[in-house]
Amino acid sequence: MTPAGMHLAELNVGRLLAPTDDPRVAEFMAALDRVNGLGKRMPGFVWMMEGSGEPGTGNTEAKIEGDPQFVTNLTVWESVETLEHFVWNTVHRAFYERRAEWFEVLGRMHFVMWWVPAGHRPTLDEALERLAHLQANGDSDRAFGWSYLKEARLWRDHGCARHAAE
Numbered sequence: 001m002t003p004a005g006m007h008l009a010e011l012n013v014g015r016l017l018a019p020t021d022d023p024r025v026a027e028f029m030a031a032l033d034r035v036n037g038l039g040k041r042m043p044g045f046v047w048m049m050e051g052s053g054e055p056g057t058g059n060t061e062a063k064i065e066g067d068p069q070f071v072t073n074l075t076v077w078e079s080v081e082t083l084e085h086f087v088w089n090t091v092h093r094a095f096y097e098r099r100a101e102w103f104e105v106l107g108r109m110h111f112v113m114w115w116v117p118a119g120h121r122p123t124l125d126e127a128l129e130r131l132a133h134l135q136a137n138g139d140s141d142r143a144f145g146w147s148y149l150k151e152a153r154l155w156r157d158h159g160c161a162r163h164a165a166e
Helices: 023-041 080-089 091-097 124-137
Strands: 006-015 045-048 070-077 111-117
Touching: 006 080, 006 124, 023 045, 023 091, 070 080, 070 124, 080 091, 111 124
Parallel strands: none
Antiparallel strands: 006 070, 006 111, 045 070
């Protein structure tokens, strides 16, 4: 259950197999505007960190450690259920299931969620700190994955491996 006056923030970090203009990731890059646009129209969507605003770039311009192949997705949702619905019951799921075609397998946790006061827009630095906290300490009220949330059910139904689900 969403705590009163709070929204759910999430950060997902990936590292592309190739630079953003490489044909190996062209299909993913071409779908960014469509998938992100759908997310923004979903019930329960609150906010998304934007890149340059150029078509087909998504958040690919937010570099981590200066590496242009790291891409991030930082969003805020009204509830666990609304985020889950977008992730698992829309075209997003098809791209998630094909992630190995475009992204490296990261050897550590790359997804984190946490509660933010309604109206708060987290920064990438804030989100990366939450991810580091989760990597160092595991699930807690400060930073958590899907398994920490009792109301999260859809990710279990889709048989996510632990490394992919969190």
